[in-house]
Amino acid sequence: MFEKMEGPFECNDPQFSELVWQAEVAIDNGIFPERIYQGSSGSYFVKNPGNKIIGVFKPKDEEPYGRLNPKWTKWMHKLCCPCCFGRSCLIPNQGYLSEAGASLVDSKIGLKIVPKTRVVKLVSETFNYLRIDRERSRLKRAITEQFPNLRFNRMGLPPKAGSFQLFVEGYKDADYWLRRFEQDPPPPHVMKKFQLQFERLVVLDYIIRNTDRGNDNWLIKYDAPAQQPPHADIDLRDPSEWRGAEVRIAAIDNGLAFPFKHPDSWRAYPYHWAWLPHAKLPFSQDTKELVLPLLSDMNFVQELCDELHILFKQDKGFDKGLFERQMSVMRGQVLNLTQALKDNKSPVQLVQMPAVIVERSKSGSTSSRFFDSFQQRFQHKSPFFSWW
Numbered sequence: 403m404f405e406k407m408e409g410p411f412e413c414n415d416p417q418f419s420e421l422v423w424q425a426e427v428a429i430d431n432g433i434f435p436e437r438i439y440q441g442s443s444g445s446y447f448v449k450n451p452g453n454k455i456i457g458v459f460k461p462k463d464e465e466p467y468g469r470l471n472p473k474w475t476k477w478m479h480k481l482c483c484p485c486c487f488g489r490s491c492l493i494p495n496q497g498y499l500s501e502a503g504a505s506l507v508d509s510k511i512g513l514k515i516v517p518k519t520r521v522v523k524l525v526s527e528t529f530n531y532l533r534i535d536r537e538r539s540r541l542k543r544a545i546t547e548q549f550p551n552l553r554f555n556r557m558g559l560p561p562k563a564g565s566f567q568l569f570v571e572g573y574k575d576a577d578y579w580l581r582r583f584e585q586d587p588p589p590p591h592v593m594k595k596f597q598l599q600f601e602r603l604v605v606l607d608y609i610i611r612n613t614d615r616g617n618d619n620w621l622i623k624y625d626a627p628a629q630q631p632p633h634a635d636i637d638l639r640d641p642s643e644w645r646g647a648e649v650r651i652a653a654i655d656n657g658l659a660f661p662f663k664h665p666d667s668w669r670a671y672p673y674h675w676a677w678l679p680h681a682k683l684p685f686s687q688d689t690k691e692l693v694l695p696l697l698s699d700m701n702f703v704q705e706l707c708d709e710l711h712i713l714f715k716q717d718k719g720f721d722k723g724l725f726e727r728q729m730s731v732m733r734g735q736v737l738n739l740t741q742a743l744k745d746n747k748s749p750v751q752l753v754q755m756p757a758v759i760v761e762r763s764k765s766g767s768t769s770s771r772f773f774d775s776f777q778q779r780f781q782h783k784s785p786f787f788s789w790w
């Protein structure tokens with residue numbers, strides 16, 4: 403009756419599988435995913451049987467370049483003027499893998515800012531389908547009524563593969579809290595916590611070379627410390643008295659990352675966080691201790707590439723050569739990031755470093771992975787960064 407979840411991770415995450423199961427039960431009971439109207443592609447809020455939103459599903463074939471993207475006008479624009487809309491450094495129509503890949507990188511390093519995202523298959527009559535699929539579905543339903551023992555899923559529509567990201571509650575677009583923080587800064591220890599979370603966002607975006615990190619594509623949750631009665635016997639300058647103040651970042655919308663070459667111009671796809679005052683401070687000791695031991699270990703980086711390979715190769719359009727290039731860019735990013743952390747640089751200084759790729763050497767006939775050698779190549783065009 404239900405389409406089971408597929409993909410390389412299906413068995414090892416019972417909690418996630420349970421959630422997808424709940425979505426399927428809800429759909430089967432007529433509680434359908436709802437399209438999110440503000441986005442540029444077909445994204446859906448997925449609900450549980452209690453009508454509560456539990457996830458965000460982005461089907462592959464409704465991505466900006468997918469064949470069933472519902473936003474026809476934007477799609478037409480892209481057809482008429484591809485040079486203005488495409489991102490020539492990205493593999494088209496693999497945004498769902500980029501979403502899941504970002505989550506993989508996040509959990510492998512322990513950043514804990516990307517809501518868990520996996521590739522699943524879902525079917526819902528609220529998704530965008532070709533007319534032929536809907537006609538077939540009607541036919542299947544007619545047959546089911548005649549022969550109830552035949553096992554079609556209730557709708558008879560083909561399931562869609564896409565990214566399924568856990569819905570996080572209580573968060574608002576980063577823009578909202580960034581403005582509020584400017585007018586009414588939270589206590590210093592909250593800002594310190596925020597800074598650490600912010601640095602993790604920088605680490606993630608830099609490694610995956612996110613080309614779409616505007617301040618609407620990350621979320622902040624801030625529970626301001628509870629108001630104390632005016633004469634309460636506490637010292638508000640003491641951070642331990644501000645219990646309950648919590649600030650967290652969620653990095654959502656990671657579908658336009660993992661380019662197979664560096665963008666031709668840095669300015670075309672800047673990391674928008676680079677303009678924030680938080681980006682001018684050098685990376686903290688905490689971030690260095692979390693990230694450096696992992697990223698300076700060649701075996702760790704290779705494992706990361708191997709896991710991404712398992713994830714990415716499930717796409718019909720997977721191309722080994724392009725994947726290798728994606729990993730060469732990512733290794734280059736890791737190299738720069740590691741160096742920046744060692745040199746006590748700030749995120750702003752990090753994004754000014756010349757873009758580099760680290761490729762597997764083509765010469766050398768050894769077949770053993772342990773003797774793989776890599777070579778660095780700097781991009782000729784300068785990724786010149788300026789504030790104005």
Ligand SMILES: Nc1ncnc2c1ncn2[C@@H]1O[C@H](COP(=O)(O)OP(=O)(O)O)[C@@H](O)[C@H]1O
Binds near residue numbers: 442568618619655656
């Ligand atoms: N995991 C999530 N948890 C909570 N809200 C989310 C999540 N993902 C997306 N949203 C909300 O949905 C909106 C659109 O999602 P986004 O991933 O940016 O889609 P699009 O690719 O269409 O821009 C976001 O601005 C945010 O408000």
Ligand SMILES: [Mg+2]
Binds near residue numbers: 441
């Ligand atoms: Mg978005």
